[in-house]
Amino acid sequence: MTTQSTDGPTRTAATSAAPWVPRGADLPTLAAAAASCAGCGLHQLADTRTVFGEGPPDARMALVGEQPGDIEDRRGRPFVGPAGKLLDRALHEAGLDRDQLYLTNAVKHFRYRRGAGPRRIHQTPDAAHVRACRPWLAAELNLIRPAIVVILGATAGQAIIGPSFRVTRMRGQLLPGPPGSGAQLLATLHPSAVLRVDPPGRDAAFAGLVADLAKAATALAAVTAQEPPSTTSPTSA
Numbered sequence: 353m354t355t356q357s358t359d360g361p362t363r364t365a366a367t368s369a370a371p372w373v374p375r376g377a378d379l380p381t382l383a384a385a386a387a388s389c390a391g392c393g394l395h396q397l398a399d400t401r402t403v404f405g406e407g408p409p410d411a412r413m414a415l416v417g418e419q420p421g422d423i424e425d426r427r428g429r430p431f432v433g434p435a436g437k438l439l440d441r442a443l444h445e446a447g448l449d450r451d452q453l454y455l456t457n458a459v460k461h462f463r464y465r466r467g468a469g470p471r472r473i474h475q476t477p478d479a480a481h482v483r484a485c486r487p488w489l490a491a492e493l494n495l496i497r498p499a500i501v502v503i504l505g506a507t508a509g510q511a512i513i514g515p516s517f518r519v520t521r522m523r524g525q526l527l528p529g530p531p532g533s534g535a536q537l538l539a540t541l542h543p544s545a546v547l548r549v550d551p552p553g554r555d556a557a558f559a560g561l562v563a564d565l566a567k568a569a570t571a572l573a574a575v576t577a578q579e580p581p582s583t584t585s586p587t588s589a
């Protein structure tokens with residue numbers, strides 16, 4: 353049974369996705385398992401699905417957003433709606449190629465409430481949803497082991513850094529990732545936040561996003577310059 357009410361299952365105490373996360377799985381297996389996750393109430397929202405991360409399993413940079421939006425939920429892919437299009441432009445201007453990045457979200461379901469008619473209105477996930485969904489994010493990042501993780505906005509920051517995260521204070525700085533991860537973190541605005549800025553200021557907000565992504569690109573270049581060349585040996589003919 354599904355519901356569309358604001359105070360229905362999406363308000364029930366979120367628990368944890370952990371029991372649904374298979375151990376030792378590769379990314380396609382994780383994605384397939386996530387499709388039946390019932391680790392929090394969001395899976396009960398009508399007509400939604402899990403939108404898992406996508407990108408090469410050896411991506412050296414991962415970007416983490418908040419949750420899929422309406423279009424992402426319909427298409428089953430992250431960052432393919434208006435915020436995704438803006439992100440694509442910003443990545444391009446920062447010299448990054450989306451096809452080489454892993455894109456995912458802190459929360460894998462679209463949390464919404466019904467507006468007039470068929471409209472589905474985005475609702476920010478609660479801290480409990482973020483916590484419940486964290487095992488999926490941890491599993492993705494543990495498999496990919498990116499050198500740089502770009503945190504897009506407050507929800508991703510809370511998932512990765514915790515409740516002390518403040519995007520305005522922490523954006524644009526390289527921060528150490530969790531001990532043992534080998535990753536560096538760089539936070540920036542969420543592309544939807546740029547879209548919400550009224551036109552007089554939107555160009556500056558977009559330029560700020562590009563500048564932060566360019567710092568992430570520079571940090572990645574510095575890391576890869578220090579990495580040993582690929583150990584893949586050429587096959588002997």
Ligand code: URA
Nearest residue numbers: 417418419420430431
């Ligand atoms: N906003 C996000 O945080 N993620 C998406 O995939 C789309 C919009």
